[in-house]
Amino acid sequence: MKEARVVVVAAGVVSPLGFGLVETLEALRAGRDCVGGVTRFDVEQCRCKTAGQIADERLFDHRPKGRKGKRLHRASQMMICALGEALAQDSRFEPDLTVIGTTSGGMSFGQNYYRALHRHDELRHAPGWIANYPPQKPVIDAQDAFGISAPCQVIANACASGTNAIGHAFECVRSGKYERVLAGGYDALSELVFVGFDSLQAATPERCRPFDRNRTGMVLGEGAAILALENLEHAQARGARIWAEITGYGISTDNFHLTQPDPSGTGPRQAMERAVASAGVRAEAIDYINAHGTATPFNDAAEGKAIAELFGHVPISSTKGMMGHSLGAAGAIEAIFCLLALEHQFLPPNINFRGGDEAIDLNIIANASRPAKIDIVLSNSFGFGGTNASIVIQKFAA
Amino acid sequence: MSLRIAGMGWVTPLGRGIQAVWERLLAGEEASAQLISDSLQEQKYPFFPVPSSVLKDLPPHPRLRRASPISRFAAAAGLDALKGARSITLIEGRELDLGKIDRGRVALIFAVSNGGVVYTKRFYHDVAVSGAQSASPLLFPETVFNAPASHLAAILGITGATYTVVGDGAVGILAMLMAEDLMMNAGIDFSLVVGAEEADWLLCDAYRKWRLLKMQPPIELFRRPPRGMILSEGAGAILLARDGPIAVDKIHAGANFSRRNEASERIVRILSDLGDERAKILVTSANGTFVDLAEETAVLREMSDATIYSLKPALGESVGASAIWQVIVAAQSLRTKRLPPLLHVDPGNIGKLSPASGKETPAGAAIVLSCGLNQQVAGLRLSI
Numbered sequence: 001m002k003e004a005r006v007v008v009v010a011a012g013v014v015s016p017l018g019f020g021l022v023e024t025l026e027a028l029r030a031g032r033d034c035v036g037g038v039t040r041f042d043v044e045q046c047r048c049k050t051a052g053q054i055a056d057e058r059l060f061d062h063r064p065k066g067r068k069g070k071r072l073h074r075a076s077q078m079m080i081c082a083l084g085e086a087l088a089q090d091s092r093f094e095p096d097l098t099v100i101g102t103t104s105g106g107m108s109f110g111q112n113y114y115r116a117l118h119r120h121d122e123l124r125h126a127p128g129w130i131a132n133y134p135p136q137k138p139v140i141d142a143q144d145a146f147g148i149s150a151p152c153q154v155i156a157n158a159c160a161s162g163t164n165a166i167g168h169a170f171e172c173v174r175s176g177k178y179e180r181v182l183a184g185g186y187d188a189l190s191e192l193v194f195v196g197f198d199s200l201q202a203a204t205p206e207r208c209r210p211f212d213r214n215r216t217g218m219v220l221g222e223g224a225a226i227l228a229l230e231n232l233e234h235a236q237a238r239g240a241r242i243w244a245e246i247t248g249y250g251i252s253t254d255n256f257h258l259t260q261p262d263p264s265g266t267g268p269r270q271a272m273e274r275a276v277a278s279a280g281v282r283a284e285a286i287d288y289i290n291a292h293g294t295a296t297p298f299n300d301a302a303e304g305k306a307i308a309e310l311f312g313h314v315p316i317s318s319t320k321g322m323m324g325h326s327l328g329a330a331g332a333i334e335a336i337f338c339l340l341a342l343e344h345q346f347l348p349p350n351i352n353f354r355g356g357d358e359a360i361d362l363n364i365i366a367n368a369s370r371p372a373k374i375d376i377v378l379s380n381s382f383g384f385g386g387t388n389a390s391i392v393i394q395k396f397a398a
Numbered sequence: 399m400s401l402r403i404a405g406m407g408w409v410t411p412l413g414r415g416i417q418a419v420w421e422r423l424l425a426g427e428e429a430s431a432q433l434i435s436d437s438l439q440e441q442k443y444p445f446f447p448v449p450s451s452v453l454k455d456l457p458p459h460p461r462l463r464r465a466s467p468i469s470r471f472a473a474a475a476g477l478d479a480l481k482g483a484r485s486i487t488l489i490e491g492r493e494l495d496l497g498k499i500d501r502g503r504v505a506l507i508f509a510v511s512n513g514g515v516v517y518t519k520r521f522y523h524d525v526a527v528s529g530a531q532s533a534s535p536l537l538f539p540e541t542v543f544n545a546p547a548s549h550l551a552a553i554l555g556i557t558g559a560t561y562t563v564v565g566d567g568a569v570g571i572l573a574m575l576m577a578e579d580l581m582m583n584a585g586i587d588f589s590l591v592v593g594a595e596e597a598d599w600l601l602c603d604a605y606r607k608w609r610l611l612k613m614q615p616p617i618e619l620f621r622r623p624p625r626g627m628i629l630s631e632g633a634g635a636i637l638l639a640r641d642g643p644i645a646v647d648k649i650h651a652g653a654n655f656s657r658r659n660e661a662s663e664r665i666v667r668i669l670s671d672l673g674d675e676r677a678k679i680l681v682t683s684a685n686g687t688f689v690d691l692a693e694e695t696a697v698l699r700e701m702s703d704a705t706i707y708s709l710k711p712a713l714g715e716s717v718g719a720s721a722i723w724q725v726i727v728a729a730q731s732l733r734t735k736r737l738p739p740l741l742h743v744d745p746g747n748i749g750k751l752s753p754a755s756g757k758e759t760p761a762g763a764a765i766v767l768s769c770g771l772n773q774q775v776a777g778l779r780l781s782i
Contacts, residue, residue: 045530097651103543105564111522113604117438118526126607134511134772135543135564140654151651151776153572156510156543156564164561168576175582192522195530196538253506253560255552258461258539270557384539385548387560 012085015223016052048203052221052324079142101161105135158383162331167249185332186224210293210318221324225332248279248392265306293318317350402642405483436599443602446630446714508547511718566770570721593722630714634722652776665696676762
């Protein structure tokens with residue numbers, strides 16, 4: 001079967017950088033630091049006290065009216081925002097399948113339930129918490145809000161989930177089996193996950209400084225992003241606006257450790273090699289890499305090593321310094337950053353950067369965005385469990 | 399594209415191994431329920447546990463040292479599925495040599511619903527009782543949904559695609575769909591689909607609060623009003639290849655239902671799409687909840703002459719593992735031309751449906767239907 005070309009015909013995003021593509025572009029270009037003190041739960045006992053957060057008041061503006069809207073988890077509200085923006089761009093997009101990445105679903109509802117049990121509190125709200133806790137629920141809620149009932153595949157590959165979702169959706173369309181697939185990711189900040197990363201000392205009490213020689217760890221973020229992928233021929237036939245083309249996807253599993261990457265960078269390297277091969281381009285053709293770059297010492301060293309070996313001096317940035325690591329949403333949100341970079345021809349910045357590792361020679365886009373001619377970009381996401389994913393996105397050329 | 403079942407593994411409250419569990423089901427046996435308790439509340443709940451004896455011969459591996467039960471169940475089922483494929487001719491007449499499989503060309507797709515709830519509860523308990531400073535860095539990684547898949551990939555040496563798919567009881571079918579999609583890629587020779595779940599008091603309490611859990615066995619199907627289900631645990635594994643004795647003819651990705659009364663209409667669409675004159679067997683997900691009525695209504699409309707079977711009265715509701723267990727039952731029914739007897743169904747409740755009686759049930763194809771408890775439905779058809 002002839003492989004189909006796969007294009008992005010619509011996109012939507014909500015993150016600490018803003019609601020929608022316009023606000024996101026502005027913050028991304030400005031290199032805005034959107035990380036602040038955690039307000040959602042008590043972090044007094046944690047080393048890390050900051051995160052990238054989305055204001056509830058703005059989310060409430062987007063949720064469905066009535067009792068049902070009030071019961072929805074914040075993650076559902078984020079998904080509704082992101083999907084709403086994408087469908088506003090292309091109201092005729094009817095997906096055959098929806099593939100979404102997440103790590104924690106409606107985790108805070110699970111926490112509410114457990115705390116209520118522990119304190120012997122009133123459990124009147126328990127059925128609502130339990131019914132709205134599962135990871136597929138925000139996806140179904142968002143589809144429901146717009147009258148969509150496509151089957152949902154929810155991928156939980158830790159921090160690689162969002163890129164895995166886009167990559168799998170891409171392969172589904174490329175194979176010719178599906179014409180249109182919604183892909184993306186979401187995650188809402190939760191106490192359990194925050195405390196977990198803090199316990200691992202992966203989260204930093206300082207600023208998040210990806211690829212900096214004195215980096216001390218990550219900060220968490222949250223958000224949701226949706227990309228509408230379509231077979232090029234069908235998109236053109238119905239006159240859809242084409243944002244960009246996805247041309248490659250690579251996935252690998254390294255079995256080194258449940259939480260630590262193989263220091264050799266083998267897993268990330270394999271994922272990037274496979275993505276570039278899948279795109280049918282040479283490594284030298286890549287104009288920009290949106291790195292996973294969590295700012296933990298081990299991750300950045302392994303990823304940096306693999307990038308330097310494969311791509312030499314290509315411009316790279318991790319955008320997590322601006323908004324934190326949104327886990328299952330990260331790959332999808334960063335794919336949208338790549339779309340914006342391609343559309344507006346600039347390189348997104350790696351903020352809070354003071355100087356790189358002497359052992360790894362990387363071309364970091366330090367602290368400020370800059371204009372550039374870019375045609376092909378690569379976006380990386382790597383996660384717990386040794387899951388590694390990379391996608392190649394290109395400026396569309398008929 | 400040809401998608402076939404080349405090997406299967408089964409870890410259940412009735413034991414481990416395809417043949418062993420199948421024989422017990424054919425004999426009309428059912429698992430023994432035990433009561434589970436927790437210091438959180440006095441209430442105890444029944445559940446169907448996997449007997450610890452069935453994992454005694456699980457090979458030691460560093461990844462399993464601290465792993466929770468779900469990872470052990472998955473490892474046992476996954477290894478059994480590969481072992482079960484040894485004797486099957488797989489590729490162009492060549493025997494499968496496990497040692498020679500390129501592990502980069504094997505995909506692992508892991509289906510789960512509740513995940514590592516035992517360690518998640520322990521982790522959060524410490525936080526809730528003593529604050530964030532008590533959070534355990536050893537427990538936290540095991541709370542992540544893809545921890546069991548990571549352990550299994552490490553044990554099997556898989557370096558290619560590994561996916562954890564999350565959903566309700568239908569997630570096993572969605573994982574089979576993902577395997578089918580991955581197998582369209584010539585770079586993948588095999589897909590190992592594993593569904594697993596572990597039970598815990600917290601889950602029982604949650605499903606009880608959600609008004610879906612029954613307080614004592616048995617699970618009675620098709621009662622009006624429904625009395626509820628009982629949770630169980632375990633794993634199922636299916637090795638998919640391009641050659642093998644049982645064909646996965648068609649997978650219906652299903653749909654979502656916003657309200658429970660919409661489920662039946664979604665199921666009708668699935669059965670209509672999967673319907674085939676050879677399909678005389680229907681393995682349903684009936685579990686003593688609202689699912690039963692939804693399935694009954696749809697089956698009477700679309701497949702009224704099929705012999706129906708649900709394994710949930712015998713093995714309990716294993717949620718993330720359940721659809722994979724159903725696929726195993728369907729494959730075994732086609733291979734052995736028999737279906738176990740449908741347990742705990744009152745003739746007065748089942749109406750015009752044709753329940754499996756334990757007698758010979760020859761069929762060229764079987765349909766697996768999964769209606770989850772949280773808005774997802776999907777199905778597939780196997781043939782021999």
